[in-house]
Amino acid sequence: MIAPELEKVLGVPVTVTNITGGSGWIGYDSLMNSAPDGQTIGMISATGLVAGYVDPGTGRTNTYRDFAPVVNFASDYQVICVRPDETRFKTFKELYEYSKENEVLIAGVAGTGSDGMVVGKLNSLEGANFVHMGTNGASESLTNLYGKHVDACVIDISETTAPAKAGQVKILAVAADKRVPQDPNIPTIKEEVGVSLVNFSARGIMTPAGVPEDTMKILRDAFMKVFQNEELKKTLAAQGIVVELMDWQAYEKYLQTLEDEYKVIGPKYFGWELK
Structure with missing residues (x-):
């Protein structure tokens, strides 16, 4: 194109x-x-x-x-997604607080690219405990989320267009310095926990x-x-x-x-x- x-x-x-x-x-x-x-x-x-x-x-x-x-x-910002029926945490702040007491398994593309970097940055938040489950791509990350094999997933916001429209995921936060035009209703991680996390x-x-x-x-x-x-x-x-x-x-x-x-x-x- x-x-x-x-x-x-x-x-x-x-x-x-x-x-x-x-x-x-x-x-x-x-x-x-x-x-x-x-x-x-x-x-x-x-x-x-x-x-x-x-x-x-x-x-x-x-x-x-x-x-x-x-x-x-x-700049295809990463977002943190959970299942729509998730009851343990309904906001990123609640997910972060949960991670202080519990291991949070988060799916993302394997390796040290954007998804791996986000998980590393999440663990730089005080007391956080996020464990990266590596996948072969966004679709596999989402499949693991749908199947309840993980607690959350991190993917590029461009990858959420279809699943979000279909009501298959709930996006808790975006790793951006301000809200993004794809969905201005998604809060930034900084809005949620007071710490800037951009990726x-x-x-x-x-x-x-x-x-x-x-x-x-x-x-x-x-x-x-x-x-x-x-x-x-x-x-x-x-x-x-x-x-x-x-x-x-x-x-x-x-x-x-x-x-x-x-x-x-x-x-x-x-x-x-x-x-």
Whole structure:
């Protein structure tokens, strides 16, 4: 859906190639090793990118600095969901208080990406005891919630559009700095417990490092224009994704912040032994 709009702005064909595996790093390696001529760009999940090298177990030496940021176009905030018939806790504050006395099993995508990071941050709340049950994706997390195999689940808000509409989940809180347009009735975690807890799946565009600045300017200007297209915004919104632009400088600053967060959360909650 993005490629056709980019073709209109740049006036050249855009070919999409999906490269999966390695928590995104097979694609990132391909992008990083491509010619720095502006002809190859890639969509990046910031958490997968940064966790994939801060984690010493991966043995990677490349970092986000081996790429050049173009734009981050969406911040898909994580939400905490429970079953609609849940009686032990009806608000996130009640869930948090419950976790001080009881182990809370929370489903989320396995590993150290966005969901794992949220669980780590939840456990940074004083006295909290959240245990991450890793899954292979949002649908599996929701299935475990429906089947009462877990107490709660953490997923991207874009993944809640259908189940929330069908009344299959109750969203207790969003890990955002303010209420989100997808559902302004959802309180933030800070509103509930007085502590700021922000986490999202950053959806961005990058090139390999070393692309000439004049070419980077063309790409950056083009993508800023693409994501201001109202029809594209509506299409993305229908999928639960609200366009929230970071220009390349803000995106770069965010990547540094995320790297710093992983260096704190990793040793505490993922058992990483950083040098």
